[in-house]
Amino acid sequence: MQEYVQNFDFSEYLPAALAWATNILLAALILILGLWISGKAYKAVYGIGKKYERLDDTLFRFFGSVARYIILAFVLIAVLNRFGVETTSIVALIGAAGLAVGLALQGAMSNLAAGVMLLIFRPYKVDDFIDAAGQFGKVTEVDLFTTILQTFDNQKIIVPNSQIWGQQITNHSFHEIRGVDMTFGVAYKENTDDARKVIDEVLAAHPHILKTPAPFVEVSALNNSSVDFIVRPFCKGEHYFDILYSVPEQMKKALDKANIEIPFPHRKVIVVKED
Structure with a gap:
């Protein structure tokens, strides 16, 4: 056995061993460098979203992840290439797999595309x-x-x-100040100036209705049984529904107190008696 070892020529396998060691070291270097670059790319893309307040973090976190995985894919191909693996077929396989997944997830992809647009334009x-x-x-x-x-x-x-x-x-929350459109009708026999005065008093007493811009109160239509006022007070967005659902009752009580009739449809029935 000792004689066999002494006669064994290690120099014959030394170049191959050195080549493998070199490839392993280069592959490790490529992998470490690729991981570092992919991390930097993610932070750079994500940092753009953090830099500008109007840009959404979720979108740039997604773009950062896409950039990182693309870089890692090229890193993996480069590592395999160091060991003599034919990467052309792998790239083609990845492309075919991506196409198959895209076709299988058409609904999800349409949601993704819509989500990207919503996060970019931020309606x-x-x-x-x-x-x-x-x-x-x-x-x-x-x-x-x-x-x-x-x-x-x-x-x-x-x-x-x-x-x-x-x-x-x-x-409904885009503008800080909103108008609340409401319509109130009074009978034709009532004085419109008196009705407008009551409406103005109700709006002025409401704690959430703004003085500036001033409420808009005008006759909007002459209907079959009523003179209709369009009433548009202005408020901060968070008080919109409070005004929408509280003012009508207050207006009803105020008009009743002022003896101003709020009309409702009437139906007159004429009975004809035969002799």
Whole structure:
């Protein structure tokens, strides 16, 4: 055995061993460098979203992850290439797999695309009250696939982003000051100046109605049985529904106190008696 070892020529295998050692070291170096670069790329992309207040963090966190995984994919291909693995077929396989996954997840991809657009253009944000996709509520969360709403009766509604993007979106919280449109009718026999005075007094006494801009009160229509006033007081957005649901009752009580009739449809029945 000792004679066999002495006669064994290690020099024959030395170049191959050195080549393998070199490839392992280079692969490790590529892997470490790739991990470092991918981490830096993620932080750089995510930092853009943190730098500008109007840009959404969720979107740039997603873009940062995409950049990191793309870099890691190239790193993996480079490492395999160091060991003589044919990477062309691997790239083709990854591309085919990506296409198959994309076709299988068309619905999810449409939600993702819509989510990206919503996060870029930001037609609404968390805590806004919106009316979209036939739903109304307070936005509690916006991610790449869904928008989550909370209704007034405390229900949680999860709406796919593809149902929101491309349709009309009403953001009730976009402007700090809002007008509240209401209509009140009085009888034709009543004096419109007296009715306007009562309406103005009710609006002036409400604690959440702003003095500037001044409430808009004008006759809007002469209906069959009533003279209609359009009444538009202004308030901060958070008081919109308080005014919408409290002023009508206050207006009814004030008009009754002033003996101003609020008309309602009448039907006159004529009975003809035959002799």
